[in-house]
Amino acid sequence: MKIKLNGQALRQFGVAKIFQESDEQKQSISFSQDGQRLAVCDHQNMIIYSCTALTQVCQVLMHQYHPESVCFTPQTDQLLHSSTRVDFAIRCLDLGSRQHVRLFSGHTDKVRCLSFQPGSENNFMSAGKDNKVLMWDLRTSGYTKQLGKMESPLFAYDPAGLVFATSSRTERIEIFDVRMLSEKPCQKFTYMLNTLANWTQLQFAPDGKTILLATDYSWCFSVDAFNGGFCQAFTGYANDEHLPLQVSYTPDSQFVLSGADGGRVHVWDASSGQLVAVLLSISIYPVSCLQFNPKTAMFVSSDVMTLFWLPKADGQYDFVEEETHAQPQSAIDVPTIDLTITDDSDPEVVQINRQQIRRNRVKRRLSHWRRVPVGNGLEEGELADN
Secondary structure: OOEEHHHHHHHHHEEEEEOOOOOOOOOEEOOOOOEEEEEEEEEEEEEEEEOOOOEEEEEEEEEOOOOOOOOEOOOEEEEEOOOOOOOOEEEEEEEEEEEEEEEEOOOOOOEEEEOOOOOOOEEEEEEEOOOOOOEEEEEOOOOOOEOEEEEEEEEEOOOOOEEEEEEEEEEEEEEEOOOOOOOOOOEEEOOOOOOOOOEEEEEOOOOEEEEEEEEOOOEEEEEEEOOEEEEEEEEOOOOOOOOOOOEEOOOOOOOOEEEEEHHHHEEOOOOOOOOEEEEEEOOOOOOEEEEEEOOOEEEEEEEOOEEEEEEEOOOOOEOOOOOOOOOOOOOOOOOOOOOOOOOOOOOHHHHHHHHHHHHHHHHHHHHHHOOOOOOOOOOOOOOOOO
16 A cells, blocks of 8 residues: 555645754755665765665765765666866766766866666766756766757756757757757757746656746746647745755656745646645755655755655555556466475485476476377377377
8 A cells, every 4th residue: 555645645744854964055866766765965965865764874075076966876876976176077976985986077167967867777968057968878987979059958858768858048948869869859849038037957747748847936837748838837936045946746747846945845736736735844944955756755855954754644645556466377387295295314205206296297398388180089189199
């Protein structure tokens, strides 16, 4: 049984655990692909949490790199992070040794977003304030491809990892096929330039049907992933400092969450745009980072603190049955051997039993696979004498 994520359930989410290792504003958070771990970074530290035990797993000092973007690789013991102090390279950090195992050079300004390709073991992308969108392979330090020059670019992979979307300022969204990068974009959507609200985040819905765009104003919105048409706006939250507050879909694509001033999290119905809930915490800071766990009923928000949100234990919820997959039955019956009948200490008995088991096994296989056609004096399925 698992909780059904509807409006009633989301209104009953509350803060289950709070961590605050420093007064640093958190820059980026990322769940591992299996939802078991969470990485949180600020300019001084990289902290890894267990999402099952709600405990800190390890802490890595980052004061010499000042990372602002982080994401897990498919391996939960390795992650990628950006650098803003020594250089603007991307580094691969091995959590077991707490050492960097590879450096990826190519950006000449801060990396704005960093993401691994779903379904791939090695491919990832980055977009920077140098207006570059670069594609990488974990096995080589140089980028494998640079997309055409864009202004204030953002990008996002679709859930299947077959296409990705890029944006340029607030004027254009382009859809690319990962298998045909030398070709022109599959789709291109153009919009009127908006000077009031800059786009700060691009995200595909988990069902791949819509694209969510966050802004540095008090609203975010979704567009159709296939034709670029406007779908829904999500407004009504405070962002007085015009910060790039993070937004997130729930794993079923039915709801949209956004951070807001004063530690609040706003929740909307993704299809209607109706406000479902405003969740409160003890924080007084703008919620700059927010993500829903891809596998469980949990989300995390972060400002100077890191807050784990879970359904309240005394809440009223609807439950759904988890899918179970029946085990296929073998076409040939497997014999059941009762080891209590014989004494294994007698070598002769053991040898006789083994020979009998082999004969029975051969007969069963022959009877299942070898068929003699009707008309030769035998019934269908009867074995012919050798």
